[in-house]
Amino acid sequence: MKKSDFRILVVEDDPEYQEALLLILEEEGYLGKRASSGANALELLGKGSFDLILADMMMPGMTGIELLVRMRSQGISTEVIIITGFGTIDTAVEAMKKGAFSYFIKGSNIEGLVLEIQKLYELKNLREENAYLLQQQESPYLLTTHNPEYQEMLDLLEKAASSSINILLMGPSGVGKEVIARHIHKLSPRSKGRFVAVNCQALSEQLLESELFGHEKGAFTGALERRVGRFEEAQCGTFFLDEIGEIALSTQVKLLRTLENRTIERLGSNRSIPVDMRLISATNKNLYTEVMHGRFREDLFYRINNIVAEIPPLSQRREDIDGFIKFFFNKFSQEQKKKIIEIDPAALRFLKEYDYPGNIREMKNIIERLIVLSENGVITSLGLSHTRYTDSLVHGPGPVNLRDFRSQAEREHIRSILLKCKGNQAMAAQMLGITRRQLYNKKVEYGLD
Numbered sequence: 001m002k003k004s005d006f007r008i009l010v011v012e013d014d015p016e017y018q019e020a021l022l023l024i025l026e027e028e029g030y031l032g033k034r035a036s037s038g039a040n041a042l043e044l045l046g047k048g049s050f051d052l053i054l055a056d057m058m059m060p061g062m063t064g065i066e067l068l069v070r071m072r073s074q075g076i077s078t079e080v081i082i083i084t085g086f087g088t089i090d091t092a093v094e095a096m097k098k099g100a101f102s103y104f105i106k107g108s109n110i111e112g113l114v115l116e117i118q119k120l121y122e123l124k125n126l127r128e129e130n131a132y133l134l135q136q137q138e139s140p141y142l143l144t145t146h147n148p149e150y151q152e153m154l155d156l157l158e159k160a161a162s163s164s165i166n167i168l169l170m171g172p173s174g175v176g177k178e179v180i181a182r183h184i185h186k187l188s189p190r191s192k193g194r195f196v197a198v199n200c201q202a203l204s205e206q207l208l209e210s211e212l213f214g215h216e217k218g219a220f221t222g223a224l225e226r227r228v229g230r231f232e233e234a235q236c237g238t239f240f241l242d243e244i245g246e247i248a249l250s251t252q253v254k255l256l257r258t259l260e261n262r263t264i265e266r267l268g269s270n271r272s273i274p275v276d277m278r279l280i281s282a283t284n285k286n287l288y289t290e291v292m293h294g295r296f297r298e299d300l301f302y303r304i305n306n307i308v309a310e311i312p313p314l315s316q317r318r319e320d321i322d323g324f325i326k327f328f329f330n331k332f333s334q335e336q337k338k339k340i341i342e343i344d345p346a347a348l349r350f351l352k353e354y355d356y357p358g359n360i361r362e363m364k365n366i367i368e369r370l371i372v373l374s375e376n377g378v379i380t381s382l383g384l385s386h387t388r389y390t391d392s393l394v395h396g397p398g399p400v401n402l403r404d405f406r407s408q409a410e411r412e413h414i415r416s417i418l419l420k421c422k423g424n425q426a427m428a429a430q431m432l433g434i435t436r437r438q439l440y441n442k443k444v445e446y447g448l449d
């Protein structure tokens with residue numbers, strides 16, 4: 001978390017003292033907000049969250065301690081530092097017994113208070129980091145295969161994991177490029193650092209640059225605060241650049257410079273900041289063709305592809321389909337606490353025989369849906385009614401060729417999700433597991449507006 005996002009509420013009835021505290025917080029880079037009384041503070045806490053409360057002890061109506069006690073009784077666990085006038089130390093100690101983080105005596109060296117706040121800020125970041133690590137651990141994938149070529153590719157990537165060379169993953173959408181990138185990170189000596197993922201397709205050129213490199217305050221219209229870029233966040237870790245084929249040529253130049261010099265410059269600054277990261281890029285475009293047509297810089301292409309792995313679509317590793325079916329049934333029946341005792345043979349046949357144009361992502365979505373719609377432990381074909389598949393089951397295969405069949409299934413699925421989300425694009429894209437841009441393209445393709 002950036003300091004400018006660390007929200008501190010100053011609860012103080014003396015406007016001058018409050019102003020002075022807010023000025024100090026601003027100078028230190030924190031986001032200070034004001035409340036004039038305990039009641040006012042509780043009201044603000046009801047509306048939004050804060051990371052720290054600086055509460056004056058002696059306030060009319062409600063003392064700092066009373067505010068603390070009220071907060072805890074309402075289940076608000078935000079840390080509190082009590083500010084007290086000289087002579088009320090006993091009460092301050094009492095406040096600490098009641099759960100305040102610490103206290104500050106008015107008139108003593110303000111550095112002491114600044115240090116306490118800094119401690120809490122660091123603690124907050126540490127907690128977030130732990131939550132992040134936990135979440136990373138909780139996402140198991142199926143990375144075993146019966147396909148010899150796929151196994152060979154995994155072996156190569158697993159070997160490459162121990163070095164810091166750049167890796168390029170190519171393959172259609174939904175084949176698990178990000179999953180593989182996370183796997184490489186986990187196996188690498190960088191696994192203690194962060195895995196930072198950025199999707200280049202989702203962002204405009206300027207936003208992407210400021211996301212990657214960060215910016216100084218005032219670097220462009222709208223840059224109200226200084227911002228640390230994602231490359232810096234990946235220090236000592238792995239950077240995953242998804243849809244790299246979408247990057248504008250001008251940004252490609254900057255990316256190349258970063259990879260060559262191992263440094264970045266924030267937008268609006270000339271200062272070089274060293275970055276130590278391994279880059280894993282992914283694309284569903286054919287980058288060889290992109291280079292040939294001049295849409296992707298050849299020098300950058302050679303920088304990012306020390307190792308290239310082409311991830312095949314699921315339809316080209318059909319021997320793994322059974323394993324994935326079992327894996328996702330287990331995963332979702334556990335997650336949704338729904339024990340499955342019976343699967344309609346027709347539904348199972350479909351799952352085994354389907355072509356999965358949307359690859360692993362599509363299978364995951366289909367099985368999740370089947371489990372959501374299952375009743376009394378029974379999976380029926382009804383859960384598949386969003387695909388054209390049911391027609392072919394009930395009436396026999398229609399006069400459709402495979403490509404039309406796939407498109408129709410995809411169109412129907414997107415349409416039903418859009419209906420379900422009442423047109424909310426962000427939610428629909430999330431449910432479909434694609435970006436908003438991809439959803440938009442699909443809608444245009446299928447005339448779904």
Ligand SMILES: Nc1ncnc2c1ncn2[C@@H]1O[C@H](COP(=O)(O)OP(=O)(O)OP(=O)(O)O)[C@@H](O)[C@H]1O
Pocket residue numbers: 140141142143171172173174175176177178179180242282284360361364433
């Ligand atoms: N080996 C796997 N085990 C379990 N789940 C997987 C596996 N591979 C992919 N998935 C799931 O499929 C979905 C798509 O995976 P991922 O995002 O890695 O694909 P991608 O190739 O990067 O797709 P895109 O090109 O659209 O970004 C995710 O929800 C992911 O959890």
